[in-house]
Amino acid sequence: GAVVSQHPSWVICKSGTSVKIECRSLDFQATTMFWYRQFPKQSLMLMATSNEGSKATYEQGVEKDKFLINHASLTLSTLTVTSAHPEDSSFYICSAGDQNQPQHFGDGTRLSIL
Amino acid sequence: GESVGLHLPTLSVQEGDNSIINCAYSNSASDYFIWYKQESGKGPQFIIDIRSNMDKRQGQRVTVLLNKTVKHLSLQIAATQPGDSAVYFCAEKGASYDKVIFGPGTSLSVIP
Numbered sequence: 001g002a003v004v005s006q007h008p009s010w011v012i013c014k015s016g017t018s019v020k021i022e023c024r025s026l027d028f029q030a031t032t033m034f035w036y037r038q039f040p041k042q043s044l045m046l047m048a049t050s051n052e053g054s055k056a057t058y059e060q061g062v063e064k065d066k067f068l069i070n071h072a073s074l075t076l077s078t079l080t081v082t083s084a085h086p087e088d089s090s091f092y093i094c095s096a097g098d099q100n101q102p103q104h105f106g107d108g109t110r111l112s113i114l
Numbered sequence: 115g116e117s118v119g120l121h122l123p124t125l126s127v128q129e130g131d132n133s134i135i136n137c138a139y140s141n142s143a144s145d146y147f148i149w150y151k152q153e154s155g156k157g158p159q160f161i162i163d164i165r166s167n168m169d170k171r172q173g174q175r176v177t178v179l180l181n182k183t184v185k186h187l188s189l190q191i192a193a194t195q196p197g198d199s200a201v202y203f204c205a206e207k208g209a210s211y212d213k214v215i216f217g218p219g220t221s222l223s224v225i226p
Contacts, residue, residue: 006157034213041122043203044158044216093157095214102148103214105157 006106023094137204
């Protein structure tokens with residue numbers, strides 16, 4: 001069964017609204033989770049590393065004020081896309097895993113901004 | 115953000131044939147490599163991994179080969195089936211809790 005749960009799986013909203021995506025590790029604790037973005041027919045691009053109890057680490061070119069990450073517990077990280085615009089439409093995927101195991105991925109969130 | 119490559123190359127194989135998917139990785143310091151399978155509309159699914167102290171590892175119908183000299187990774191799928199049709203990504207990782215960086219991916223299409 002799934003070990004990483006992502007919610008919602010699909011969201012459509014108007015331009016200018018903020019959207020929150022949740023990523024949960026289901027049967028293990030994750031001090032670190034990762035957020036990726038994927039455009040059609042392209043690879044996964046790492047956006048940021050979510051650290052439990054501390055600030056997220058963002059990859060170069062990713063706006064931290066645009067993509068707010070909160071990792072308040074060992075099983076939950078959230079990504080909020082603030083003031084979303086059509087260019088933010090994408091497939092957002094999170095992953096989690098402990099130190100000696102491969103990362104497990106959620107099933108992604110399809111975000112469509114009208 | 116960090117990524118490798120932009121557009122997906124494709125590979126078409128006949129059902130029952132063996133498939134070989136290749137990947138060139140970028141960081142010579144990477145010590146752990148993973149192959150993922152991604153079906154349409156889903157997240158990547160772990161297939162097989164290999165550490166840098168090995169050059170071959172076998173799973174069920176899959177084999178991963180690692181050539182550190184030329185920074186090359188390959189995934190071999192034996193007796194390819196229609197259910198193997200998906201996009202396959204190689205990924206590399208450095209030290210513990212270091213980020214996993216994905217390669218460009220290959221779209222595998224199995225012809226019945």
